[in-house]
Amino acid sequence: MLYHVRMDVNLPQDMPAEQANEIKAVEKAYSQELQQQGKWRHIWRITGQYSNISIFDVESNEELHNLLQGLPLYPYMNIEVMPLNQHPSSIREDDR
Template identity: 70%
Template sequence: MLFQVRMDVNIPADMPSDVANDIKAREKAYSQDLQKSGKWRHIWRVVGEYANYSIFDVESNAELHEILTGLPLFPYMKISVTPLCRHPSSVRDSDA
């Protein structure tokens, strides 16, 4: 199942920088492991914002929920999810 996920991050301004840096380092490692596994297929930064659009390829809604709630930055995110399916006019078999 493919999902487009927008993540907007809002780290509190009063969070100590060492705490924020630790959370961001754990977030990077977690997301890169998911990318290497193929579950997190794409990630794009939104220019001028602390936000991204990502494509996830997971087995179920529950698996996506587990992945997203496991993000170290999850408590500081607004997340919106859009389910996707292959477009019949696509010329790429890998879009499934």
């Protein structure tokens, strides 16, 4: 199942830079592992914001929920999830 996920990150202003950098490093490693597994298909930065738009390819709502909760930045995120279905007018069989 494909999902369009928007993630807006809101780190506390008073969070020490060292702590923020450590969380971001762990987040990067986690997200890259999910990308290598094919579960996190695409990630794009939203220009001018600490936000991204991502495409996930997972088996279920529950799997996506668990992956998102595993993000180290999860406690500091607002997340919007939209399940995607192939449009009947699409000329493609897949999501290329």
